[in-house]
Amino acid sequence: MKKFAVLLVVLSLIAGVLAGCGQSKSSSNEKQQSQEVSKDSSKEKSNEIQKIKDRGKILIGIFTDKPPFGYVDENGKNDGFEVALSKRFAKDLLGDESKLEFVPLEPENRIPFLQSDKVDLIMANMTVTDERKQVVDFTNPHLKVAIQILAKDNSKITSVDDLKGKKVIVTKGTTADIYFTKNHPDIELIKFTKVTESFQALKDDRGDVYVNDNLLLFDFVKDNKGFKVLDIRLEEPSPIAPAVKKGNKELKEWVNQELSKLGEEKYLHKLYDEYLKESFGDNVKNPTDVIVEGGKWE
Structure with a gap:
């Protein structure tokens, strides 16, 4: 009986060792598989530019109703400051400025289009905010902007109150919509999907003022008599930057390097003279009040 008991103990110990080895081997295999998956995931993320090259074009989201940044000209072609910059991106990335597809956007669908891979890059006057940085990644900026108020010439408004x-x-x-919703929920907002609809609503007296990025408002007053941009900034100037998927x-990083390279040739200054200078007129004293050359925010 004693021999039999000893034999059982020995067999039990051997079974435990074998089980431990099996678990160790299984754990090792799982760890190796996990590392391989991690490597594959990392590799996939690092091939985003190669995906664009394999596709043969870059998908860039733009505005079509925000002159002078993104609009459709009299020939039905996309044009504007950000459109021209997008073409330069395509040329330097793919060797040909025509190797891109413009995807029309509205302010409210910019982020969803980026998240669903309908665009690779947003070039649609997107102001950098803490909330947006939670869901997209911004590159270095190319423009700066402040929220201001557009009103009729006889307006008596002197403050947000x-x-x-x-x-x-x-x-x-x-950002104007976000600003009022967050900071002044007691102020009545009349909301429209398109910028053109918003401007028309003000012309039709469906609202007392229109609040948006001052760069758009400056362009509007140039061709619309009887309106003015009030000398009230709701917030300090903020950067506008291209955005990529989180x-x-x-x-x-490619866009950041590209903006830095273009800064050496003062490319944004050239685009300013071509697209913005006439639109802004005396409202902008210095191009650097609007453009951020080389992506360097100061």
Whole structure:
């Protein structure tokens, strides 16, 4: 009986050792598979530019109703400051400025289009905010902007407090919309999807003022008598930057390097003279009040 008991103990110990080896081997295999998956995932993320090259074109989201940044000209062609910059990106990335597809956007669908891979890059007057940085990645900036108020020449408004009891027109998804919703929920907002609709609503007296990026408002007053941009900045100037999908570090870094390279030839100054100077007139004293050459925010 004693021998039999000893034999059982020995067999039990051998079974335990074998089980431990099996678990160790299984754990080792799982760890190796996990590392391989991680490597594959990392490799996939690092091939974003190669995907664009394999496709043969870059998908860039733009505005079509925001002159002088993105609009459709009299010949039905996309044009504007950000459109021209997008073409230069395509030329330097793919060797031909025509190797791109412009995807029309509205302010409220910019982020969803990026998240669903309908675009690789957003070039649609997108102001950098802390909220947006949670869901997309911004490159270095190419423009700077402030939120201001567009009103009729006879307007008596001198501060944001004067907007209480007024109807304030905003475009959905813009920083102006976000600003009032967050900071002044007591002010009535009249919201429209398109910038053109918002401007028309103000002309038709469906609201007392229209609030948006001052760069767009400056262009509007140039061709529309009877309106003025009030000398009230709702916030300090903020950067406007291209945006990529969250985690797309490769394309983000490429754009940053491209902006730096273009800064050496003062390329944004050239685009300013071509697209912005006439539109802004005396409202902008210095091009650097609007453009951020080389992506260097100061």
